[in-house]
Amino acid sequence: MGSLTGKTALVTGASRGIGRAIAERLGREGALVAVHYASNTEAAEHTVKSVVASGGRAFAVPADFGTAGAVDTLFDGVRTGLREHTGAAELDILVNNAGIMGGVAPEELTPDTFDRMMAVNARAPLFAVQRALPMMPDGGRIINISSALTRMALPQEVAYAMSKAAVEMISLHFAQHLGSRGITVNTVAPGVTDNGSEMLRNPEVRAALAGTTAFGRIGEPADVADVVAFLASSDGRWITGGWLDASGGTLLGTSAR
Template identity: 40%
Template structure:
């Protein structure tokens, strides 16, 4: 049976690449987007051209009140497209960046980061537990910045650190259902994160490349393909791990 993976925040960046990588590996995808329906539709079309199935659903992962409605829409989409009642995998990817020193971080910035990167992941996963098949997989996205400090990312990295701990507890509590839970922590990647800062700012790109053993910053293919591999049967015994995918950043 074809595996179905729900990837949040998959209209762009790492989520988009992850969705496409899963499709290339023979899987089907439910992808979410916050506001850009056209970009999401483009990803769906790309997946369908590979001969796979895909559905795009709107979701703001920072608004917990919307999760019951999303769960209902997901149930409908699964029934109509796959005649299924569950997904096999969940990839909690959706997120945003906001860079500020601790002394200048506002409560609004802090709350937005925590709501999307931790509270949203916690309660969306909770809401979806009845819809994740036994034997499935959960992958939570973290950051290389939970291992090393880079000024300006305190709130963002603290939220990601909380997700890493959540992943351990999910692995423990869901083990009886055969569900493996892991964290993937990318290093600096050339995406539109922080307005494309690493991708479009030569000095910043060079700084991170110089911190990386392999001599460059990452690209989306470095992450999406790894996540698709982690969801495969070849990695079925990998569980409760924080896997950094950074090319050897800051070692």
């Protein structure tokens, strides 16, 4: 019996990287996991198969957060999948993980790029929480994935950091709003994590980034997933409105902190 046996969860952006690791971990703990993805059906099915292979249950749901009505599309699919698997459309855990980065100099940032980033990274999580609440029983869990970049500067990701700062406000304000229902709302902020980026295949880049952490290594998706699983469990019941640094102590002791 896992800590989440009998629970249901939705993980956005779960076709790869941190999202996939979160879906796999929640599945191992017994949750039925709705695996959200934008367009890569093959990658999403890989996540589903991985969850099932480890003894869990999962189904995939597509929705492109950069398009109008995407959150409604997502929750239509989630409700359908939950009813098929459990007979009811009840959602215990929401993990807002989906996000896109910019990687351009501030002078080159365009309004269209900014708007898409805010739509995917900030607007979608806000309305995902709104849509989830009628389906969520008292004592539910909402976990928003932010970034350590809201606490340190990386100019080419200014728009990304802005969008993730907005996500943190979702956690803060909804934590207060939902406290009477026993629903916890928290933020987890990863640092540099090995999501399969081409950049991290460069040994020099990898070594330099590893040197910024207290542990001298780059984070793995499972490092973040374990923190999320704790918050999703009953053990996390007394934490709400929190910001949990899951960056491996990136830049500890520097002025950026």
